[in-house]
Amino acid sequence: MGPVPIMTDPYEILGLSKTASDDDIRKAYRKLAKKYHPDLNPGKADAEARFKDISAANALLSDPEKRARFDRGEIDASGAETPRNFYRGFADAGGARRYGGEEHFVDNEDLESFFSDLFGHRGAAGGGAAGASAGGFRMRGGNVTYSLRVPFLDAVKGARKRLNLPDGRALDVDIPAGIDSGQTIRLKGQGGAGVGGGPAGDALIEIDVEPHPLFRRDGSDIRIDLPVTLAEALLGGKVRVPTIDGAVAMTVPKGANSGTVLRLKGKGVPAPKGGARGDQYVTVRPVLPSSPDGEFEDFIRRWYEAHPQDPRSNLGSETE
Amino acid sequence: MMALEQVLAAVGRVDRRDLTIWIERRWVRPRHEGGGYLFSDLDVARVTLICDMRHDMAIDDEAMPVVLGLLDQVYGMRTRLRHLVDAVAAQPEEVRLAVAAELGRQIKRDDEDHF
Numbered sequence: 347m348g349p350v351p352i353m354t355d356p357y358e359i360l361g362l363s364k365t366a367s368d369d370d371i372r373k374a375y376r377k378l379a380k381k382y383h384p385d386l387n388p389g390k391a392d393a394e395a396r397f398k399d400i401s402a403a404n405a406l407l408s409d410p411e412k413r414a415r416f417d418r419g420e421i422d423a424s425g426a427e428t429p430r431n432f433y434r435g436f437a438d439a440g441g442a443r444r445y446g447g448e449e450h451f452v453d454n455e456d457l458e459s460f461f462s463d464l465f466g467h468r469g470a471a472g473g474g475a476a477g478a479s480a481g482g483f484r485m486r487g488g489n490v491t492y493s494l495r496v497p498f499l500d501a502v503k504g505a506r507k508r509l510n511l512p513d514g515r516a517l518d519v520d521i522p523a524g525i526d527s528g529q530t531i532r533l534k535g536q537g538g539a540g541v542g543g544g545p546a547g548d549a550l551i552e553i554d555v556e557p558h559p560l561f562r563r564d565g566s567d568i569r570i571d572l573p574v575t576l577a578e579a580l581l582g583g584k585v586r587v588p589t590i591d592g593a594v595a596m597t598v599p600k601g602a603n604s605g606t607v608l609r610l611k612g613k614g615v616p617a618p619k620g621g622a623r624g625d626q627y628v629t630v631r632p633v634l635p636s637s638p639d640g641e642f643e644d645f646i647r648r649w650y651e652a653h654p655q656d657p658r659s660n661l662g663s664e665t666e
Numbered sequence: 667m668m669a670l671e672q673v674l675a676a677v678g679r680v681d682r683r684d685l686t687i688w689i690e691r692r693w694v695r696p697r698h699e700g701g702g703y704l705f706s707d708l709d710v711a712r713v714t715l716i717c718d719m720r721h722d723m724a725i726d727d728e729a730m731p732v733v734l735g736l737l738d739q740v741y742g743m744r745t746r747l748r749h750l751v752d753a754v755a756a757q758p759e760e761v762r763l764a765v766a767a768e769l770g771r772q773i774k775r776d777d778e779d780h781f
Contacts, residue, residue, distance in 0.1 A: 379722040385715045386737070388744055433715045436708035437741040438748075444695050445712070445738045 356403035356416070356423050364417065368408070375404040385433040394432060487538035487547035491530075494519065494551050498558035501525050502568070502590050502615050509551065519551055523616040526563070527555045560588060566624030567614040571631050574598055579632035589613045589626055598630060606630040668705045670696075676710060679717040688716065693734055 357364055360374040378400045380386070387393040406423060407413050415421045436442065494509055504523030510516050517536055525531075530550050537547030555563075562569045572587055582600035586593045589610060596610060607629050614624025635642060674682060688694045689703065694712055696703040705713070716734075719725040725733055754765050 376722055376724060379718065383715075383718060383723070385711075385718075388740065430714070431707060431711050433708070433711040434741075436706075436711055438744060440745055441706070441708045442738070442741050442745070445741070 354399070354423070356406050359399050359403040360407065362407075366407075368410075371404065371407045375400065375408070385437075388434045388438060485541040485544045487540040487544065489547040489550055490537040491550045491552060493554055495554045495556055496521055496525070497556050498561060498563075499590060501553065501555040502561075502563070504616070517549065521553070522618060524566070524618045525553050525555070527553060529553050561590060563615065564627075565615075566617065568624065568626040570626065570628055572628045573631050573633045574602070576632050576634065579603070579630060587626075587628055590615075596628065602630045602632075604630065604632050667697075668710060670703050670705070673705050673710055673713060677713050677717060679721060680713060685713065688713070691731070693730065 357366070360366075360371065360378065362370055362374055366374070379397070382393050382397045382400060384390075384394040384397050403423070405412075406416060412421070416423065437445075492509060492511070494507060496505070496507065500507065500521055502524065504525075505521045507519045507521055508516050509519050517533060519531060519533070521531070530552050533549040533551065535546045536549035540546050560570055568590060570588065572585070574585060577583075578585060578598050579602050580600070582598050582602065584595055585598055587596045587610065591613065594610065594613070596608065598608070599606075602608075607627050610626040610628060612623050613626035616623050668676065670682070670685065674680065674685065680688075685694070689696065693716060694705075694709055696705040696709045698704075716730065719730065719733060754762060757765070
């Protein structure tokens with residue numbers, strides 16, 4: 347970046363005298379940054395140029411070496427300006443929808459919802475009674491957000507839940523099968539009342555799924571740990587496995603070690619719109635007998651004495 | 667689009683721990699993809715703005731969500747007002763003149779009410 351023509355005296359820009367202390371400089375800069383930061387002044391066209399001058403003045407004066415050289419006249423106030431894209435440029439270009447306070451639905455845009463989104467629930471009140479009567483102002487009611495905790499199985503399989511509202515009303519909410527935490531159900535016309543005959547807003551129900559002691563959700567799949575006896579793990583066999591639709595029979599293959607994962611096809615989370623259903627993955631967890639007796643212990647001891655082995659041989663030096 | 671590491675290098679005034687907390691608090695909302703974050707230019711500009719407010723304006727973690735909330739409302743309003751202005755601008759001249767005249771009456775009445 348080439349040298350920029352001489353700018354105004356940095357002391358002057360920050361409103362300081364040549365004898366200003368470091369603390370004075372810091373304070374002056376903070377005060378002006380608060381006032382002129384372009385992102386905090388989206389409507390002021392000159393804020394950006396002003397803020398750049400202030401930043402450059404601060405960069406020069408807050409560096410003791412540069413400041414001393416400037417004071418001795420060895421350098422002028424021109425500095426390499428760092429190119430920067432301010433937030434307001436992106437936000438005003440319409441890119442900040444993700445950060446917008448209100449939800450915005452393009453599909454059902456009409457004048458009422460536009461004004462309702464602009465002024466929120468209390469729009470007409472803000473304009474006073476005259477605002478509502480003067481032009482026969484009609485406004486859609488605001489959207490109201492509620493949160494609803496849903497048991498795991500209800501969320502996975504779908505259910506109808508009653509939601510008691512603070513105003514005494516109760517809403518029956520149909521939970522579609524496969525819904526997950528963070529998703530929202532929209533009930534048209536169940537939000538705030540409209541103004542001047544305008545339609546009511548919508549109720550937006552945010553879903554929070556409770557954890558389940560047995561089942562874990564993994565996208566469209568369900569995961570579960572299945573305890574098996576040493577005999578079932580070693581010799582294989584048929585076992586009953588809980589699924590979200592009830593217990594089903596599953597074959598544990600011979601020699602299924604701890605951590606072996608078996609798949610029950612089509613026993614996962616139902617797809618929302620008739621798509622393919624997920625699977626259930628079963629992780630085999632062999633458990634010791636609940637009350638091993640002397641006979642069992644003697645057998646194990648003798649067997650391992652005759653067949654010594656080290657299952658940790660591949661773990662490297664960490665075990666030494 | 668930038669990954670988290672690139673944002674840390676580009677902005678320079680925030681560390682991984684703080685930026686992760688900001689994402690958790692939803693001060694910054696990068697896209698979440700393939701186990702990592704993807705920051706748009708707008709997200710990076712927002713991170714830079716948060717750094718400015720923290721370092722240069724002494725806005726602390728308590729006040730930051732208040733400021734960001736108001737800021738987002740201002741930009742949301744600006745977007746919608748611009749749509750309204752564009753919609754008015756697209757009307758025939760007599761409609762635009764009628765809107766301008768009504769606007770003048772509204773502003774005058776507000777002034778009389780409040781002063």
